[in-house]
Amino acid sequence: MSLITPLALLAAAIVGPFIVAMYLLKLRREERTVSSTFLWQRMVRDVEANAPWQKLRRNLLLLLQLLLMLLLVLALARPYLAAQGISGRNLIIIIDHSASMGATDEPPTRLHAARERAYQLIDQLPDGGRATVIATGGRMEVPAAATSDRRELRRAVERIQLSNGGSSDLSQALTLAAALAAREEDSEVAIISDGNVTLPTNLRVPARVSYFPVGRATENMAVSAIALQPGTTGQTLFVQVTNYGQASATHRLDLYLDGAIFNAYNLTIEAGRDQSLIIELPPQVEVVEARLDGADAMPADDRAFAVSPATEATTVRLVTAGNRFLETGLSLLPGLNVVTVPAATTTFTETVAQVPVTILDGVALPELPPGNLLFINPLRSTAYFSVTGTIEFPQVRPASGEDPMLRNVSLSEVSVLKAARIVPGNWGRVVVNSDGGPLLVVGEREGRRVAVLSFDLHESDLPLQIAFPLLLSNLMNFLAPGSGAEAAQLTPSQPLSRQMDATITEVRVTRPDGRTVSSRSGEVQIQAGQAIYADTDALGIYTVEELVGDSVVGRHRYAVNLFAPGESRIATQRDLSIPQTSGASSTVSRERDSRQEFWRLVALIALIVLLVEWLVYQRNGLAYLRERWRQRAGDRQSPLRS
Amino acid sequence: MNQRASEPLLESAFLRQLDRLALVLRRPMAGDIQGERRSPRRGSSVEFADFRPYARGDDIRQIDWNLYARAERFYLKLFVAEEELNVHLLVDTSASMDWGAPNKLHYARELAAAYGYIALANLDRVSVTAFGAGPGALQLPGVRGKRGAVPLFAFLQRLQPGKHGDLAQACHRYIQSARATGPLLLCSDLLDAGWKDALSALASRPFEITVMHILAPQELEPDLEGDLKLIDVESGAPVEISANLDLMRRYKAHLAAWRGEIESFCNGRGIIYVPVDTSVPVEEFVLGRMRRRGVLR
Numbered sequence: 049m050s051l052i053t054p055l056a057l058l059a060a061a062i063v064g065p066f067i068v069a070m071y072l073l074k075l076r077r078e079e080r081t082v083s084s085t086f087l088w089q090r091m092v093r094d095v096e097a098n099a100p101w102q103k104l105r106r107n108l109l110l111l112l113q114l115l116l117m118l119l120l121v122l123a124l125a126r127p128y129l130a131a132q133g134i135s136g137r138n139l140i141i142i143i144d145h146s147a148s149m150g151a152t153d154e155p156p157t158r159l160h161a162a163r164e165r166a167y168q169l170i171d172q173l174p175d176g177g178r179a180t181v182i183a184t185g186g187r188m189e190v191p192a193a194a195t196s197d198r199r200e201l202r203r204a205v206e207r208i209q210l211s212n213g214g215s216s217d218l219s220q221a222l223t224l225a226a227a228l229a230a231r232e233e234d235s236e237v238a239i240i241s242d243g244n245v246t247l248p249t250n251l252r253v254p255a256r257v258s259y260f261p262v263g264r265a266t267e268n269m270a271v272s273a274i275a276l277q278p279g280t281t282g283q284t285l286f287v288q289v290t291n292y293g294q295a296s297a298t299h300r301l302d303l304y305l306d307g308a309i310f311n312a313y314n315l316t317i318e319a320g321r322d323q324s325l326i327i328e329l330p331p332q333v334e335v336v337e338a339r340l341d342g343a344d345a346m347p348a349d350d351r352a353f354a355v356s357p358a359t360e361a362t363t364v365r366l367v368t369a370g371n372r373f374l375e376t377g378l379s380l381l382p383g384l385n386v387v388t389v390p391a392a393t394t395t396f397t398e399t400v401a402q403v404p405v406t407i408l409d410g411v412a413l414p415e416l417p418p419g420n421l422l423f424i425n426p427l428r429s430t431a432y433f434s435v436t437g438t439i440e441f442p443q444v445r446p447a448s449g450e451d452p453m454l455r456n457v458s459l460s461e462v463s464v465l466k467a468a469r470i471v472p473g474n475w476g477r478v479v480v481n482s483d484g485g486p487l488l489v490v491g492e493r494e495g496r497r498v499a500v501l502s503f504d505l506h507e508s509d510l511p512l513q514i515a516f517p518l519l520l521s522n523l524m525n526f527l528a529p530g531s532g533a534e535a536a537q538l539t540p541s542q543p544l545s546r547q548m549d550a551t552i553t554e555v556r557v558t559r560p561d562g563r564t565v566s567s568r569s570g571e572v573q574i575q576a577g578q579a580i581y582a583d584t585d586a587l588g589i590y591t592v593e594e595l596v597g598d599s600v601v602g603r604h605r606y607a608v609n610l611f612a613p614g615e616s617r618i619a620t621q622r623d624l625s626i627p628q629t630s631g632a633s634s635t636v637s638r639e640r641d642s643r644q645e646f647w648r649l650v651a652l653i654a655l656i657v658l659l660v661e662w663l664v665y666q667r668n669g670l671a672y673l674r675e676r677w678r679q680r681a682g683d684r685q686s687p688l689r690s
Numbered sequence: 691m692n693q694r695a696s697e698p699l700l701e702s703a704f705l706r707q708l709d710r711l712a713l714v715l716r717r718p719m720a721g722d723i724q725g726e727r728r729s730p731r732r733g734s735s736v737e738f739a740d741f742r743p744y745a746r747g748d749d750i751r752q753i754d755w756n757l758y759a760r761a762e763r764f765y766l767k768l769f770v771a772e773e774e775l776n777v778h779l780l781v782d783t784s785a786s787m788d789w790g791a792p793n794k795l796h797y798a799r800e801l802a803a804a805y806g807y808i809a810l811a812n813l814d815r816v817s818v819t820a821f822g823a824g825p826g827a828l829q830l831p832g833v834r835g836k837r838g839a840v841p842l843f844a845f846l847q848r849l850q851p852g853k854h855g856d857l858a859q860a861c862h863r864y865i866q867s868a869r870a871t872g873p874l875l876l877c878s879d880l881l882d883a884g885w886k887d888a889l890s891a892l893a894s895r896p897f898e899i900t901v902m903h904i905l906a907p908q909e910l911e912p913d914l915e916g917d918l919k920l921i922d923v924e925s926g927a928p929v930e931i932s933a934n935l936d937l938m939r940r941y942k943a944h945l946a947a948w949r950g951e952i953e954s955f956c957n958g959r960g961i962i963y964v965p966v967d968t969s970v971p972v973e974e975f976v977l978g979r980m981r982r983r984g985v986l987r
Binding site: 092 | 918919921922925937
């Protein structure tokens with residue numbers, strides 16, 4: 049035990065003698081004149097002879113008062129015990145609430161354990177210290193910013209809920225934490241996580257970073273992919289199960305078709321390996337659920353859903369002078385009905401509902417058709433971009449590593465002869481870049497999705513590579529959502545959006561938990577011909593119903609699955625390597641870092657001593673009351689005696 | 691006390707009741723002059739007592755000649771002497787008596803007055819001695835007859851509390867100086883370490899002693915609370931106590947034991963012990979309790 053303000057003990061040296069002096073003064077008792085002390089003298093002699101402890105009892109009050117004073121002084125000196133935890137006065141708590149924190153190896157979940165840890169840290173916060181709570185993993189939230197109100201902090205921590213969406217990327221949170229820490233002295237960053245996070249590489253946190261790992265389990269098996277494709281006679285189900293653990297494991301995979309069990313498969317998978325199943329299913333099946341039985345640490349990834357793709361095909365208008373690559377590529381994509389239009393066509397009468405996507409391949413139209421647009425090799429500027437020239441032999445490189453447009457697409461082998469130099473508006477994001485300018489830009493503007501591929505497919509070897517159909521598939525998934533098998537699958541928190549006819553008056557979404565939300569209450573938004581429902585964090589089947597008046601005109605299902613390898617690898621990291629200003633990059637928190645103050649306990653004891661002192665002071669009155677009570681009880685028992 | 695001095699010590703109605711009372715004596719007592727009480731001496735009353743053979747020097751006028759005629763020997767005819775009684779009233783006026791509500795000294799005055807009045811009404815001689823005011827005792831030499839009630843009451847009303855009285859010493863001195871024995875009424879609180887000595891001294895001569903042990907209700911049931919320093923009104927000696935229920939209980943037990951000790955001490959010496967609580971009105975006490983105790987009749 050040590051003291052934070054040992055100087056406060058000096059108060060004892062001042063107040064102590066004062067109390068003793070006052071007590072000695074008090075010892076001059078109240079004087080009372082009596083006829084004679086003759087009787088008293090004899091009795092007091094008796095008493096003193098019989099009870100040598102009488103003197104001590106007379107001093108009991110003094111002793112209690114001194115004890116009370118000492119306790120109060122001790123509380124003022126703020127004693128503490130060294131404990132594992134934090135020591136900074138400006139604490140930034142980063143709590144991981146990604147899907148992996150839903151693992152049940154720390155019952156009930158890792159997130160609960162993390163919350164408990166956070167409560168401990170908040171309790172350890174020195175007086176006057178402030179704390180910020182950042183929830184990361186999925187959407188980053190800051191439920192409590194730089195407050196010293198412990199109750200508010202606890203409430204903020206309590207409010208943090210598991211988020212299935214997004215990845216455990218600490219970059220954003222750490223950047224914010226670093227910025228907060230840089231503003232104040234004596235800052236400390238506490239990361240409460242299972243350690244399965246992405247760390248920024250180039251960030252140096254200007255504070256001490258402590259990492260509090262949560263979780264024990266390492267074994268986890270997950271349904272890592274599921275897809276339902278229409279086949280020739282029926283439907284084909286593709287299920288992939290991956291063992292993310294460190295030991296081989298056997299689990300049974302149960303398949304449910306529209307809620308009824310269909311079949312079960314015993315799967316034994318080596319550590320780190322996966323196993324795929326391809327199963328033919330009857331054509332009328334609408335919802336497939338794959339469920340791994342048995343309890344493993346993470347239940348969220350043991351279930352996956354697939355829905356039968358929309359039967360009606362999406363019409364895609366291809367305005368081209370003739371492009372065999374494109375036509376072949378589009379015809380391979382399921383759920384698309386490609387209508388080729390001659391390049392000379394200038395007017396389009398179909399509505400968005402009829403033709404949602406138009407591909408403009410090397411044509412320049414005076415007026416753009418409605419719906420989503422894919423420009424390929426644009427000849428001149430449009431409202432969305434300007435063409436300012438050409439680029440010769442652009443070096444193709446992806447703009448960022450993780451763009452969904454480039455999923456499974458490798459561009460390293462692709463060469464381009466010549467591309468248009470385009471300058472997109474600020475609606476778009478560059479997906480593929482080159483030295484001279486962007487090669488692929490996608491984006492959304494006024495409810496309309498637009499993609500621009502700035503080179504002619506004939507002047508590139510892209511169509512000859514495996515990357516082309518994949519890129520085309522990704523682009524069409526973006527431009528024509530709701531088509532194809534992928535469209536009906538969403539990742540958690542990915543907004544569910546659907547092209548709407550103008551005649552639709554209401555959209556209802558039935559969530560996996562059975563709750564129904566409607567566009568009438570504003571929970572489902574309809575804007576610019578799209579119905580958008582953003583709260584898709586819960587895993588399972590979402591059913592979207594489109595209503596005209598009171599009648600349902602369309603029903604579509606969407607499956608939200610976790611499918612996040614980063615989250616399914618639940619083995620807890622024991623250390624995170626984060627560069628800190630001290631030069632250290634280990635974040636294992638050390639013993640004796642924290643001060644666990646316990647002056648409150650001391651103050652509580654002082655309060656009890658105060659109560660005892662008061663009782664001792666009033667012992668006569670209490671004895672009198674007791675006597676009276678006993679007498680009364682005696683009277684009640686024997687009313688005849690009186 | 692002074693404002694009380696203007697009032698009569700005893701009410702006239704009470705005095706009329708006292709007229710009907712008399713002192714109770716357990717044995718005849720000798721007096722100085724002729725009175726109305728039987729004396730142990732043979733005297734000249736009309737009441738025959740005894741015969742005795744004539745011895746030389748006897749008064750020949752007392753020879754019973756009728757008996758001589760029959761027995762031819764001289765016999766003296768003896769009669770019971772009737773003499774007055776010497777009633778002694780001893781009032782303790784030490785400072786401890788001037789305490790309590792009702793005041794103990796005032797109560798002692800009233801008791802002494804009542805007792806004295808009864809004696810005067812029976813033509814006895816009453817002398818009052820107040821001790822407590824220093825070494826010298828204040829004395830009212832004997833008064834007789836109902837006329838004597840006036841100086842008696844005046845004397846009693848004049849009594850002022852003294853400072854410190856040594857009860858034993860005062861009693862010794864009184865015993866040595868008193869000429870005739872007789873009924874003796876001691877009004878005191880006996881709150882003196884020498885109470886045994888004092889009572890022994892009084893009992894050493896054949897007085898008929900009645901001890902009026904006067905205590906105020908505040909002494910019988912003290913109402914004390916907390917840490918106190920008790921100051922003796924006589925000696926000024928302090929005693930520190932922490933008054934609580936337990937101490938009060940012990941005090942009462944102690945007081946009862948002390949009174950028991952005095953009573954048994956008195957019984958052993960033929961002293962009548964009468965405990966007095968000043969909260970009882972003096973009329974009720976004299977007419978009721980004292981008659982029951984066999985002091986008055």
